[in-house]
Amino acid sequence: MLDIPPRVRVHVETPPAAQNDMGVCDAFEQYAPVGKPDAMNAPHPPKVAGIDSTVPSPAHTVAPAPAAPEAPADTSAVAAPAAPGALLQDRLAGWVSDLTTLHELTERLVRTETLTDALTELLRAGAALVGARRGLVVLEPGDGLGPDTTIGLGLGRADLGHIETVPRSAISYGRILDGLQDETTEPDLLAEDGLDPRHREVAARLGYAASHALPLTAQATGRIGAAVWLYDEPAEPTERRRHLVGLYARHASEHLARLVEVERTRACLATMSEELLPSRLPRVAGMRLAVRHRTGPRGGGDWYDALPLPDAALGLAVGSVTGSGPSAVAAMGRLRASLRAYAVMEGEDPVAVLSDLELLLRLTEPARSATALFAYCEPALRKITLAGAGHCPPLLVGERRTEFVETTVSAPLGMLACWEAPSVEFQADPGETVLLYTDGLLHRTGDATDRAFARLHAAAAGVPKALRGDPDAIADHVLRAVLPDGLDEAESDDDVVLLAAHFE
Incomplete structure (x- = not known):
């Protein structure tokens, strides 16, 4: 047997419940289409380290208030601390779950062949990762050569038209496209004192109260657009969710940049042919x-x-x-x-x-x-x-x-x-x-x-x-x-x- 010195300890500062936060995986399960799964969407084992992935996630990512502890039946009993090995196993299970989720979402993305399909997939996956229901993505390459387009998730053409009436400097994705800021979270729009009046009016009309916006930046071409997800109530994604959606957005930006170049080439050839x-x-x-x-x-x-x-x-x-x-x-x-x-x-x-x-x-x-x-x-x-x-x-x-x-x-x-x-x-x-x-x-x-x-x-x-x-x-x-x-x-x-x- 190995002789392990008593001085060796495993320090885990964060409780396993906070580390595992399976809301991301649950949202992904809700986002996945119902039907016979394909090879890339095969269901995972129902439980990983004691976590049941079929439990539905909350609509938003606000941390729930801690429940009042129940009185123990036997006041003389003292809860035993969790074993360090179990805490580490739970943390590793959370990391594996996150990597699996990102892998499956990026696999869905790379299978898209058109720019419109890729933007729609980006919105759906991002909504699942941040726990939102609606959003929009604005494609506006920084070199000004196009193509320029706006696609919404859960927003009709009229809704997008209302959002576009908000001054560009007063809305999160507009400031991102202008290079004034990067990732931004607005947890309670209607409570902000300096909110633009037109933005307040549009938010009240469309029924959203919070947002989370990200830049879409490719390494070779720079900024090509911005994506924003909208919450129906005051809310904000947790740090873990922000990290996951940031990783996904960086990969998605590279894929979008390639599709933009393909779209430009096709448009150029079509113009030459027509001329x-x-x-x-x-x-x-x-x-x-x-x-x-x-x-x-x-x-x-x-x-x-x-x-x-x-x-x-x-x-x-x-x-x-x-x-x-x-x-x-x-x-x-x-x-x-x-x-x-x-x-x-x-x-x-x-x-x-x-x-x-x-x-x-x-x-x-x-x-x-x-x-x-x-x-x-x-x-x-x-x-x-x-x-x-x-x-x-x-x-x-x-x-x-x-x-x-x-x-x-x-x-x-x-x-x-x-x-x-x-x-x-x-x-x-x-x-x-x-x-x-x-x-x-x-x-x-x-x-x-x-x-x-x-x-x-x-x-x-x-x-x-x-x-x-x-x-x-x-x-x-x-x-x-x-x-x-x-x-x-x-x-x-x-x-x-x-x-x-x-x-x-």
């Missing part, structure tokens, strides 16, 4: 145009064009460049600009236009290929002559027919040593609409090619008669029918272009 496309569609007698364009998060090479040509004609074009990202967007801009020049010179012959475009692509960018379709339209005659290079066939939509235009099978531009395919000519009836689109519309469905074409055909045939005279309504209906449940707006690696040309 390289027509700012508006031309107006031509006898024809109305509408277009819908959806860009993927990485920026793609799908494009469209509509340009007036001599003799009251109109040139319509859609195409797609292989690849994604800035290089594909730049290649798309060069290809579209070249096609416009060729269309002005020899637009009556779509085959010649695409042949020149193929030669240019093969000489200047031999490692890249593209699909394209060019149509020479004569609105007065409702006549269209078109040629395609590896592109999807147009769809003709009318009251009496909904059919794909028969086009010859041809390879994409840049795939063969010399491209050439015959053109196709067809006549449209009054009131009919021609739909030109890129293959991204079909790819986003997730179906096989034949089923995707069938879905597109059914969507076009199902356009209500009341909408068939409006190309904008037709484009919206077809897009929502082919890509239901918000798939037309959801992020995807595939760009989508849908160009509708309606003949009067």
Whole structure:
């Protein structure tokens, strides 16, 4: 046996009840969604060192008043002091519980992929850690490059509007964003003598009496925003809760900073792509145009064009460049600009236009290929002559027919040593609409090619008669029918272009 000297002692100054304070874990259990837990949210053992995590926590974190001690049944009995080993075990159990809670909350956070989802998760987790019910986070990067947004938890849009009417210097998150202070707790707002009158009015209207605010600061980018949680009654988080939410906020700030950079890159690519496309569609007698364009998060090479040509004609074009990202967007801009020049010179012959475009692509960018379709339209005659290079066939939509235009099978531009395919000519009836689109519309469905074409055909045939005279309504209906449940707006690696040309 080990001979331990009697001088060795374990000193524990804080009572185990104060050290363990399981309100944080209890709040986390309340915050966790009800249902079958996943691998990262597996329930912990029901008891750790004698602590039952299923006991509900109080609504706020104000320390409860100590209960009056009951008279012992036997006045001669003297309570024995707790063993030092048991006190140390309770303290270690509290530390393990805190680390487990932070681990699970940060795991939830890092699984978010969008800025909005991450901000919402930050608010929910922070509310569980500080014992609050409501809050808001203001994203305002210090470099002024955006994005700027405000998201609330338990607060509607009108409530956020009321809070934003409070002078910036009179509200905690405003002072944090201005660099006037860091973490701040206001345990009893309505009792403060120097509280701004407008802030007092808004707090009384919305029913909050205390707040706890934290800065969101990343190591590389500096301050990117602030978060504040609101209590319904005068209250303040304990020191332990403040420590835990501070650790969580520091980790969350780094994750938010990365998502901010991703959001900025996506916005930059989307702006570049839109600027390289027509700012508006031309107006031509006898024809109305509408277009819908959806860009993927990485920026793609799908494009469209509509340009007036001599003799009251109109040139319509859609195409797609292989690849994604800035290089594909730049290649798309060069290809579209070249096609416009060729269309002005020899637009009556779509085959010649695409042949020149193929030669240019093969000489200047031999490692890249593209699909394209060019149509020479004569609105007065409702006549269209078109040629395609590896592109999807147009769809003709009318009251009496909904059919794909028969086009010859041809390879994409840049795939063969010399491209050439015959053109196709067809006549449209009054009131009919021609739909030109890129293959991204079909790819986003997730179906096989034949089923995707069938879905597109059914969507076009199902356009209500009341909408068939409006190309904008037709484009919206077809897009929502082919890509239901918000798939037309959801992020995807595939760009989508849908160009509708309606003949009067």
